[in-house]
Amino acid sequence: MGKLLRNVAVVGAGVSNFGNFPRKTNRELWVEAFLDAKNSVDNGIDQKDVEALFLGNYSSDLFEKQGHLAPLMADLVGLAPKAALKIEDACASSGVALRMGVLAIASGMYDVVCVGGTEKMNTLSTAEVTDVLASASDKHTEIFGGSTFPGLYAAIATAHMAKYGTTPEMLMAYSIKAHNNGALNPKAQMPLTVTEIMSRRIRRAKEKGISIPLWADEYEFLKSNYNPMIAYPLRLFDCSLITDGASCVFLAAEEVAKRYTDTPIWIIGSGQGSDTFALDDRTTMTSLNAARVASQQAYKMAGLGPQDIQIAEVHDCFSIAEIIAIEDLGFFEQGTGGKVTQEGRTALDGEMPINTSGGLKTKGHPVGATGVAQAVEIFKQLRGEAEKRQVPDVEIGLTHNVGGTGGTAVVHIYRR
Amino acid sequence: MGKLLRNVAVVGAGVSNFGNFPRKTNRELWVEAFLDAKNSVDNGIDQKDVEALFLGNYSSDLFEKQGHLAPLMADLVGLAPKAALKIEDACASSGVALRMGVLAIASGMYDVVCVGGTEKMNTLSTAEVTDVLASASDKHTEIFGGSTFPGLYAAIATAHMAKYGTTPEMLMAYSIKAHNNGALNPKAQMPLTVTEIMSRRIRRAKEKGISIPLWADEYEFLKSNYNPMIAYPLRLFDCSLITDGASCVFLAAEEVAKRYTDTPIWIIGSGQGSDTFALDDRTTMTSLNAARVASQQAYKMAGLGPQDIQIAEVHDCFSIAEIIAIEDLGFFEQGTGGKVTQEGRTALDGEMPINTSGGLKTKGHPVGATGVAQAVEIFKQLRGEAEKRQVPDVEIGLTHNVGGTGGTAVVHIYRR
Numbered sequence: 001m002g003k004l005l006r007n008v009a010v011v012g013a014g015v016s017n018f019g020n021f022p023r024k025t026n027r028e029l030w031v032e033a034f035l036d037a038k039n040s041v042d043n044g045i046d047q048k049d050v051e052a053l054f055l056g057n058y059s060s061d062l063f064e065k066q067g068h069l070a071p072l073m074a075d076l077v078g079l080a081p082k083a084a085l086k087i088e089d090a091c092a093s094s095g096v097a098l099r100m101g102v103l104a105i106a107s108g109m110y111d112v113v114c115v116g117g118t119e120k121m122n123t124l125s126t127a128e129v130t131d132v133l134a135s136a137s138d139k140h141t142e143i144f145g146g147s148t149f150p151g152l153y154a155a156i157a158t159a160h161m162a163k164y165g166t167t168p169e170m171l172m173a174y175s176i177k178a179h180n181n182g183a184l185n186p187k188a189q190m191p192l193t194v195t196e197i198m199s200r201r202i203r204r205a206k207e208k209g210i211s212i213p214l215w216a217d218e219y220e221f222l223k224s225n226y227n228p229m230i231a232y233p234l235r236l237f238d239c240s241l242i243t244d245g246a247s248c249v250f251l252a253a254e255e256v257a258k259r260y261t262d263t264p265i266w267i268i269g270s271g272q273g274s275d276t277f278a279l280d281d282r283t284t285m286t287s288l289n290a291a292r293v294a295s296q297q298a299y300k301m302a303g304l305g306p307q308d309i310q311i312a313e314v315h316d317c318f319s320i321a322e323i324i325a326i327e328d329l330g331f332f333e334q335g336t337g338g339k340v341t342q343e344g345r346t347a348l349d350g351e352m353p354i355n356t357s358g359g360l361k362t363k364g365h366p367v368g369a370t371g372v373a374q375a376v377e378i379f380k381q382l383r384g385e386a387e388k389r390q391v392p393d394v395e396i397g398l399t400h401n402v403g404g405t406g407g408t409a410v411v412h413i414y415r416r
Numbered sequence: 417m418g419k420l421l422r423n424v425a426v427v428g429a430g431v432s433n434f435g436n437f438p439r440k441t442n443r444e445l446w447v448e449a450f451l452d453a454k455n456s457v458d459n460g461i462d463q464k465d466v467e468a469l470f471l472g473n474y475s476s477d478l479f480e481k482q483g484h485l486a487p488l489m490a491d492l493v494g495l496a497p498k499a500a501l502k503i504e505d506a507c508a509s510s511g512v513a514l515r516m517g518v519l520a521i522a523s524g525m526y527d528v529v530c531v532g533g534t535e536k537m538n539t540l541s542t543a544e545v546t547d548v549l550a551s552a553s554d555k556h557t558e559i560f561g562g563s564t565f566p567g568l569y570a571a572i573a574t575a576h577m578a579k580y581g582t583t584p585e586m587l588m589a590y591s592i593k594a595h596n597n598g599a600l601n602p603k604a605q606m607p608l609t610v611t612e613i614m615s616r617r618i619r620r621a622k623e624k625g626i627s628i629p630l631w632a633d634e635y636e637f638l639k640s641n642y643n644p645m646i647a648y649p650l651r652l653f654d655c656s657l658i659t660d661g662a663s664c665v666f667l668a669a670e671e672v673a674k675r676y677t678d679t680p681i682w683i684i685g686s687g688q689g690s691d692t693f694a695l696d697d698r699t700t701m702t703s704l705n706a707a708r709v710a711s712q713q714a715y716k717m718a719g720l721g722p723q724d725i726q727i728a729e730v731h732d733c734f735s736i737a738e739i740i741a742i743e744d745l746g747f748f749e750q751g752t753g754g755k756v757t758q759e760g761r762t763a764l765d766g767e768m769p770i771n772t773s774g775g776l777k778t779k780g781h782p783v784g785a786t787g788v789a790q791a792v793e794i795f796k797q798l799r800g801e802a803e804k805r806q807v808p809d810v811e812i813g814l815t816h817n818v819g820g821t822g823g824t825a826v827v828h829i830y831r832r
Contacts, residue, residue: 005421005524027556052688061477061551065559068506068552071690071706071823075697081709083688084824085512086504090484096501100516106523108421109686135477136484140443143481270525272468272499274487281491290487293497407487408500 009264012041018245018364033246056094056117057368090136095371095401117369118246154231159285170338182358189364243364269413271297288406306330313374371401425680428457434661434780449662472510472533473784506552511787511817533785534662570647575701586754598774605780659780663788685829687713704822722746729790787817
């Protein structure tokens, strides 16, 4: 059929603080996000109203050696004996959980559900985290071949550079924009502009009496050894963060949504696609077909096109990922993503603000929580509750959540 | 609402061989199950008809160090770029995936979906597998306290013995029944009766000139050191197997089901519940509340009661689990599960045949594949295709799939 039999709205949304929290496990992070979402529901919501929990998580198995996370998280917030399930689609886990929550309500089974995401990542060394994340790529070809995600996305980036003339400066423009937005998000892991980070470095060097270059601007700083190369052309500031964090939304069927709020945010489009698992099996490296398929489905369901979207949270696990995302979603012409970013057209005051939250780069990327965290940002923006990073008068927003190198992509469209 | 807006049927079902296959990964197992299911569709089914894959898997992360399994499995069988997602609810993963497939069709989003399950477990030593499985229990209390699943289910068993007078002989009667059924299942991991196993032991001992007791019957054998104690009262033959295997079904909306077969099997009831995660937080150890909640939902949706069910596959991860299951599902009075098993009332020719497939004990328990494998058995029984283990004239069947010690339970009811 391809169309939902009932309409579904987000009636509450919240996140935990994002960061590196040595004393918190998924348990504390999740409860924090759940309570933040619960407190956001205008007319209140009680656990007894909530009929099921759809939880996104990538790998509490490898990060925390704790499986079967969904009933544990349900129990912690008083949802037992309601149905609880975990959905895993790598970094798209909670974006897909959101879609399943929507479908579950549309099916007639439930009227009100909770959708969350959580990931505790800072249990391991950076090298080990990279290894855990790499398990979302093809073990038999990519991992055995020595690839990790920075390497795979570097290959995507060089392909985009070769085909379209995208430059390292365009990638840096993305980082600067991401930090400008993240600096306005109090829940972000790294709420600092690149200029602030650069100034801190200079100040600390002076305090310690260390000789340090006097960078003329952010670009000079980002081209220096203080922004080390990870996998050409991707430097440290091209890579998202390793984050502990959780996210939560409450969904309600149209028939009951008004009980909870006068300002529900309707989910008017949803799409999901997959792709060949290994990058080398694809016909192109400069576009993610799963994202194209998912967005086409979502646009069709919403009866809208890219030109109707006013604001979007896209999956910027690396700088190049945002550049390709804004092309795949149809916001800008294929190959121009880097150029328009450098021109400031995706900035907070640009024609098409992208990742007002700061994105995965500065808000942080607790992988299993990211998809729902994107929905939380759009919920707040469309309700005019995004405080210092509020984009004026936005009514239609979109989220784009990717797993792996695009083996999974899921897109949602929201309307106030 | 609590009722589905569209009817859904199973139109094809298959499994891989179950066993210990050193040369196979989840990839080979899954393709084998997918093709078995595809070949079972009377009028044929093409990949282009299938709109999404719902995959159950517990932990390819810990067993194979391969995450993001759903798009990988979709790619392998030619389903990309269709939506693909993995659902994890411990040993109930694919039972819950089945429920999500049903809901996704009922929502109007899809007409035809594939639901599968897969688990490759024999990558690790038995002790390590036990450790991986234990991660589905509460790390902070149960695991740190030294518990594993045999230990937790042993606590459940002793509670049942203390409260109802259930005896070790009743547990042994379960094992004998399970092996009698499994011996008739060509895909089972251990297709041998207890008598056959006992006779083999005696024959081998004679060949090697080893002195061995001459057991009078199966019970004497099961009470001997040849059936070692794992955690009192559970011995080796009370525990399910460590299995590599996969399972697959195709679901279709009522509007299109007849394209694929004249004998669809309708899913007329579906329920899912959760419970406090740690066993010690519960008010009872002799019943799983999640299973009671799930079965009540499923019965209500189907408009049926326990007395209407003619055949069931229940989650017998341990002998005591089957005994409690047939009580929780209302087939027999609370506390009588052991007694009725010993009386033969759940045997293949009994009044209420349970686990005609051989169950998790002899068919095998590839944990993420188990829920859908149960549905495959009911599909075959209701269509009269269960060969030597066919129960005559069955029209209504049930599956009962549990995660952990009952943190999750999901129940489905099927009608020819």
